[in-house]
Amino acid sequence: MSVTEQDVRAAAPANTPEDVLAWVAEVAALTTPDAIEFSDGTQEEWDRLTSLMVETGVFTRLNEEKRPNSFLARSLPSDVARVESRTFICSEKEEDAGPTNHWADPVEMKATLKEKFTGCMKGRTMYVIPFSMGPLGGPISQLGIEISDSPYVVCNMRIMTRMGKEAMDLIAEGKPWVPAVHSVGVPLEDGQEDTTWPCNDEKYITHFPETNEIWSFGSGYGGNALLGKKCFALRIASTMAKRDGWMAEHMLILRLTRESDGRQFHITAAFPSACGKTNLAMLEPTIPGYKVETVGDDIAWMRPGPDGRLYAINPEAGFFGVAPGTSYSTNPMAMETMKANSIFTNVALTDDGDVWWEGIDGEVPAHLIDWHGNDWTPESGEKAAHPNSRFTVPASQCPIICSDWEAPEGVAVDAILFGGRRASNVPLVAEQYEPAHGVFIGASVASEVTAAATDVKAGALRHDPFAMLPFCGYNMADYWGHWLDMQAKLGDKFPKAYQVNWFRKDDEGNWLWPGYGDNSRVLDWIVRRVAGEVEAIDGVTGRYPKFEDFNLDGLDVTEESWAKLFHICPDAWAAEMDDTEEYFKTFGDKVPAPILEQLAKFRERIAAARD
Ligand code: OXD
Ligand code: MN
Secondary structure (H helix, E strand, O other): OOOOHHHHHHHOOOOOOHHHHHHHHHHHHHHOOOEEEEOOOOHHHHHHHHHHHHHHOOEEEOOOOOOOOOEEEOOOOOOOOEOHHHEEEOOOOHHHHOOOOEEOOHHHHHHHHHHHHOOOOOOOEEEEEEEEEOOOOOOOOEEEEEEEOOHHHHHHHHHHOEEOHHHHHHHHOOOOEEEEEEEOOOOOOOOOOOOOOOOOOOOEEEEEOOOOEEEEEOOOOHHHHOOHHHHHHHHHHHHHHHHHOOEEEOEEEEEEEEOOOOOEEEEEEEOOOOOOHHHHHOOOOOOOOEEEEEEEOOOEEEEEOOOOOEEEEOOOOEEEEEOOOOOOOOOHHHHHHOOOOOEEEOOEEEOOOOEEOOOOOOOOOOOEEOOOOOEEOHHHOOOOOOOOOEEEEEHHHOOOEOOOOOOOOOEEOOEEEEEOOOOOOOOOEEEOOOHHHHHHHHHOOEEEOOOOEOOOOOOOEEEOHHHOOOOOOOOHHHHHHHHHHHHHHHHHHOOEEEEEOOOOEOOOOOEOOOOHHHHHHHHHHHHHHHOOOOOEEEOOOOEEEOHHHOOOOOOOOOHHHHHHHHOOOHHHHHHHHHHHHHHHHOOHHHOOHHHHHHHHHHHHHHHHHHO
16 A cells, blocks of 8 residues: 555644645655655654664664764665766756756656656655755755655765754745655565665656756665755755855865964865865864864855855765775874764674774774675775765764854855866965956866766866866856856955865875875965965966975975976976867857956966976
């Protein structure tokens, strides 16, 4: 027996508005689940669902002493990351999705989805998950309701968003909300046993920007299934932001407090997926005199405040971070954050019931259960944890979470960083010449591809403007135009942009910069620039620090290796700009004129460097 409208009404909290009831009943009639639950976000619900998943084998409970209230899930090898090739923007006009998105006609896609979702929840429970992106009731926050047939999604959403009763109460007050429907796409016939990671080989991650709808089919993993994150907080929110004059960005947010005068600086930074945003957000400065506090590690929503400055909130409530490479030496604060109440996906399991991954502290264990669920030894020759394995952890558990991380009005942004993984060409740090140059820097970012998506070749260099390539819900060139508009609106109150690159190597392939906590040295220079305390030298890609102004105390960076960090090869840059021009051409006449002017100015600087 599948769920009826009466069942929906009976399961819903008493204050559920009629429009929500009607929508849930409609989705239930289409997907025919066996049961329905409205998520309330309570501890009781978490305990019940995590125990259920332990019983069904979806979750392995980790050692209660080592990792209390924490669980391990293993996905199928076919469902380990976002699938960009199956991610669609279904705007009415194809040009509004632009060349960087997969576009699908909304009417045709709705027809396809109708077919895929028909009966797709049979044998399963439908969970109705009200959630808030951003502090409950905050002026920059937004509400949503995700319907999902995955209890794994419910538990992850409880960590990643403000989920449950309080969000429903706000919806009941009549606040707007975004509808998001998710199914793993595996109906169960009567008596058919479920698997521990149901998913469908055919996947559709679809967005309807004109109606703010999200429909996701076939995957249970991360950004494909936790619809508040990439689907809502970036793809749909970026289109809302363009319409309403704000910004939804793939950026971390941190607070840097300078102890000498107590001045606080807030920095946001856009790096492509799996390029160390979590590490920078939780950085432990190696230089004295600064304290870092984390506001967010992945997404920033920014709006002009009453004083004309740009204010940022982290719309998420948790971190969904890449596990491999995370350790007490690379990110002690992340390690502390995940000590309890955490979900791990596709990491390895130790013999004493704890988690393990490549790059974690200590000796490599002699025996593990790998992410496939098989015995593993160091001789196995394969990675024990998947390169995109993740931890889902409550942000509130981060020891350096900023006291204002839930401030509804956000924090005032002082500087914006753009980075990527670049072994050559891109200097350690460069400041924009002028606002349009800042947008040009963001627009021309290219980075070595990581494991965060399944269907792009790791290691290759790809253009990833503003680290938004997979996340911009509309035409990327119009998005650059929106940035220029926001800059024009805020004038000199709009934060300056800086291009950074921690990943430069010498000709022998050695890292030129230690990175991690030493990136505080770069932040130190940036905030002194913001405060107008140091000068910069005009260079090819932007304005650079003077060697003598930059704090290198205790580091083995000589004037010679410093020169290598800032070395510019005009030929390489000329070639890169030819490539960038070709890339810009794919957007036709949508590329804003100021961006093309910046390209021309950059070429002049390259030519001058040749003389
Ligand atoms: C993420 C990503 O999971 O960018 O944050 O892929
Ligand atoms: Mn991300």
